[in-house]
Amino acid sequence: MSINWLRFVSPSLKKPHLFHLCHLPPPPFSSSAVIVAMSYDKELAAAKKAASLAARLCQKVQKALLQSDVQSKNDKSPVTVADYGSQALVSFVLQQEFPDNFSLVAEEDSKDLRKDGGQEIVERITKLVNDSLTIDGSYNVTLSTEDVLKAIDNGRSEGGSQGRHWVLDPIDGTKGFLRGDQYAIALALLDGGKVVLGVLACPNLPLTSLSDAGQHSPNNKVGCLFFAVVGGGTYMQPFDGSSAVKVQVSAVENPEEASFFESYEAAHSMHDLSSLIAQKLGVKAPPVRIDSQAKYGALSRGDGAIYLRLPHKGYREKIWDHAAGCIVVSEAGGVVTDAAGQPLDFSKGKYLDLDTGIIVTNQKLMPLLFNAVRKSIQEKASSL
Ligand SMILES: Nc1ncnc2c1ncn2[C@@H]1O[C@H](COP(=O)(O)O)[C@@H](OP(=O)(O)O)[C@H]1O
Ligand SMILES: [Mg+2]
Ligand SMILES: [Mg+2]
Ligand SMILES: [Mg+2]
Structure with missing residues (x-):
């Protein structure tokens, strides 16, 4: 230990x-x-196991995606049987491993599933969860539909600054998942309001860098599990179970050579503001647009050097969209702050209270990036 x-x-x-x-x-x-x-050894082992089982469930659903598997939540964001299945699975595994001290803040809840007409979809989710739990012989259980609904609702904790709380996004980047693109199962642990552990399972992320020309070749394998414990660095392990390797953010110091990531979905980030920032920095390469916290994973191994997330006014970021990604990048030597240069505060419940947006890069580039962000925000405000 x-x-x-x-x-x-x-x-x-x-x-x-x-x-x-x-x-x-x-x-x-x-x-x-x-x-x-x-020590977080036991927590890390449980988190890797839970995220890996959930990733297998999601891969199975993505392969056989049917239109009827998609529901719409009140905020019009899509949610699939895989989002619910992944949440039920991770919640069940963590509760089994830590029965005495279990608190989970997670994205989904069972409200829509309990409405009239939801029974059939709940049965499908339950079958998926049971198949995934028993797949490698780790659990010899058969959950009922009610067990699955309860496991989903065990993610209703509010988190906060006291004690330990797991934080889960069962599928981050559901829109990417539906398009057959990038998505991630993102699981983190808060202890005393700080992120102390993070696991990011990225089933469609190539094992080689996104900047490699050959990344789309049929021989290039996909499926990366990133994990980090506070003070211990960040590692990436292929889904095939081969050894984990330590990863580091890019050492690029010249912004002209930096490539940057942003959301695929235009509605999730102000792309005009990002281009203004890139222009000020002299960044030459066009932005790489990918879904989900796979961006944090890719950045932690140096595929790109900057991630800008500048949501439209009024959008409130949730902790499950950033907790795992934040520790994966910072333990790989990167820096994650809001647009005012403050570290992200995960201790305030479900939401992050942020100034304008989130900026992520290496330590060398951060001062330049921060200045470009502040100037661009001011220019944009005065041009309105
Ligand atoms: N208008 C908006 N602005 C910023 N983020 C948004 C948004 N609408 C949804 N999101 C969040 O963006 C996440 C995806 O991030 P990305 O753009 O990096 O792929 C979504 O996670 P889910 O897919 O888990 O719902 C959702 O929480
Ligand atoms: Mg969602
Ligand atoms: Mg999300
Ligand atoms: Mg999600």
Whole structure:
């Protein structure tokens, strides 16, 4: 068991504090503190297992996608049997592994499934979940439709700054999933309001860089599992189970050589603002538009150097859209902030309170990027 983190519960601090072994506070602070060794090994193993099973479920559904599998939520975003199935599966696996201390903040709920006419779809989800749970012999269970609905609704926690909470986006990039493009199963763990662990399963992401010309060749395998624990770096493991490799963000210092990612969906980010920023930086390559937190995964291994997410006014970002991606990039040496340069705060419940948007890059490029973002925002505001 690797223990890299210590939790200090000190009378002089209002809340318990986490310290990495490399940054222990000096005495007398430590002498008056209760020290509890922290390890997230068990949580990481469970998260990888849950995300991998969910990824297999999603791959199966994407292959056989039927129009009737798509429902529309109140906000008009699509949700599929795979979103519900993935959430039920991850929720069930985590609850089995951590029965005494289980809290999950997740995107979906069972409200629409419980409406008249939902029974058939719930049965299909239940079959998918049972097939996936038993596929490799890890669980010898048969869930009922009610068990599945309850597992989905166990994701109703509000999160917050106290204790541990899992954060799940069962399919991030549902629109990409429906198009046959990129999507991700994104799972993170909050401890005391901070993201301490993240797993991103990206079933359609090529194992080689997105900047490689040969990425679309039929021999290029897809399916990447990224994982990171605070203080431990970021790793990428192919879905075929071969060894994980440590990844690092791009070391590019010259913005002219940087390529940047943004949402495929124009409605999810102000592409005109991103182009203004790119223009100011002198970025030459056109933006790479892909769906989901696969962008954070690709950036963590240096496929591109910048990710800009600048939603339209009034949109409130949810924690499950960024928690796993944020730790995957920061543990690979990158920086994730809002447009005011502040780190993302995952401790406030379901929503991130942000200034304007999210910017992601390496440490060298961040000052230049930040200035270009601020200037572009001001210019856009004064031209309105
Ligand atoms: N108008 C909007 N602005 C910004 N993000 C939006 C949005 N509408 C939906 N989203 C979020 O964008 C996510 C996808 O991100 P991306 O654009 O990077 O693929 C969606 O996740 P889901 O697909 O999990 O619903 C959804 O939460
Ligand atoms: Mg959604
Ligand atoms: Mg999402
Ligand atoms: Mg989703």
